[in-house]
Amino acid sequence: MNRLHINPKYCKGCLICVDVCPKKALKPAEKINAKGYILPEEDDMSRCTGCGLCEVMCPDFAIAIETEDQQER
């Protein structure tokens, strides 16, 4: 299963990644963080295909997807 990495220092909670994910593998978190932002979190990562659209669309360089191939290395 692909792994989701969100850098809580860089993310400003615009939630573009949640919207653009074609498989809806992400969801907004229920709690706000220390800076007052609602960060994205994983909903069901088994749906993630590793297309990388969230990485390409992220304005703050805060999200990364670790695909299964990368985990093996």
Added chain:
Amino acid sequence: MKKHPMLKYMKETGPQGDRMPMIMCPGCGSGQVLNAILHAVDRLIQEDGARKENFVFITGVGCSARLTSHYLNFDSGWTIHGRTLAIATGALLANPELRIIVITGDGDTGAIGGNHFIHVCRRNLDLTIVCINNGLYGMTGGQVAPTTETGISTTTTPYGNTEESFDLCRLAEAAGAPFVARWTTAHPHQTIRTLTKGIRKKGTAFIEILSQCPVHKKQSPVQMLKALKQGTARVKPGEPPVEGKIPIGEFCNLDKPEWIQSYQKVLDQFSNHRTPVEV
């Protein structure tokens, strides 16, 4: 923890401490444009074997100007307002090997730097001009810009803009730029493909990217991205634009002599017949 793949081209810390997170407002399109540019540069480095030292990023003043020298691990210049292209011209003439990417905003290109912009397009210098168009002056408080569409309300036009807006792509095309394209931040993969083409192109490549300003237009970034997607329609060269929608796509890709090559021909003509100067 795995990091974002494009952070390898960025400076996360500096002598004054951490540079990240970026200074942009949450959901700003400028970060997305930088992300797309870095993807395109990464593609050029991986596929063409382009040298990292040859890339130079130049910006002026505005929201878009904060993107390069603060965060990028490339040579970059943070220069004067509107004169971005003049300084890029100087850098290119000093070293024609450089691949110069100019990141400007709509105020930088269309308003104060309009004259420089027209003449760079006319001369056909080997520059890639990326214009982040959010349709207002974001950094100074959301005032009306030449690119604000008719009817849009800003802080200085609270009852809607009554002026006609500037179409920078048509301006660039008319001024003689051989490669002109427009995309939005809602089309990331198309933008990356066009940026790669534009940087490879020998000649002026003007790429306008329509972007969102969620703070001054008072909408959520997701809403604005959807509006950008719905309000635009792809147009191929020679096709008429769809009515009521902003045309996007690659508008022209012409083969024109690049200025430095033409000038080099003149220099070569005389370099063989040079007579020593007597003192």
